[in-house]
Amino acid sequence: MSVTATYTVTGMTCGHCVSSVKEELSEVAGVTGVDVVLETGAVTVTSSRELAQDEVEAAVKEAGYALA
Amino acid sequence: MSVTATYTVTGMTCGHCVSSVKEELSEVAGVTGVDVVLETGAVTVTSSRELAQDEVEAAVKEAGYALA
Numbered sequence: 001m002s003v004t005a006t007y008t009v010t011g012m013t014c015g016h017c018v019s020s021v022k023e024e025l026s027e028v029a030g031v032t033g034v035d036v037v038l039e040t041g042a043v044t045v046t047s048s049r050e051l052a053q054d055e056v057e058a059a060v061k062e063a064g065y066a067l068a
Numbered sequence: 069m070s071v072t073a074t075y076t077v078t079g080m081t082c083g084h085c086v087s088s089v090k091e092e093l094s095e096v097a098g099v100t101g102v103d104v105v106l107e108t109g110a111v112t113v114t115s116s117r118e119l120a121q122d123e124v125e126a127a128v129k130e131a132g133y134a135l136a
Binding site for chain 1 (some may be wrong): 082
């Protein structure tokens, strides 16, 4: 099973921010890939199970950012 | 001997950028302190000897930024 979902993350300003978001989201159980487009804040997460919004939100918050 | 000089660094957008600049400048021989004001790009470097502009520029560049 492979699930892909795209979120919008606010507050990222540079490549370091992108790395932080990727790192935290990659640690969520089942996540197999994270793509970020800095300019738009689009964060696409691929996972082996459906993720709860809470989990994604918590990881993004842990990185220091927020979901739009 | 303690020398304090302030430079303007462009391109820093967040706390990660500040950390990168501080880290690289701290590695320059003789540097004892680095203060950064993100909003203005002001970087104040304290050192035990006079630093060459080249050294400061190289460290800032290494961090991924530029002197104004």
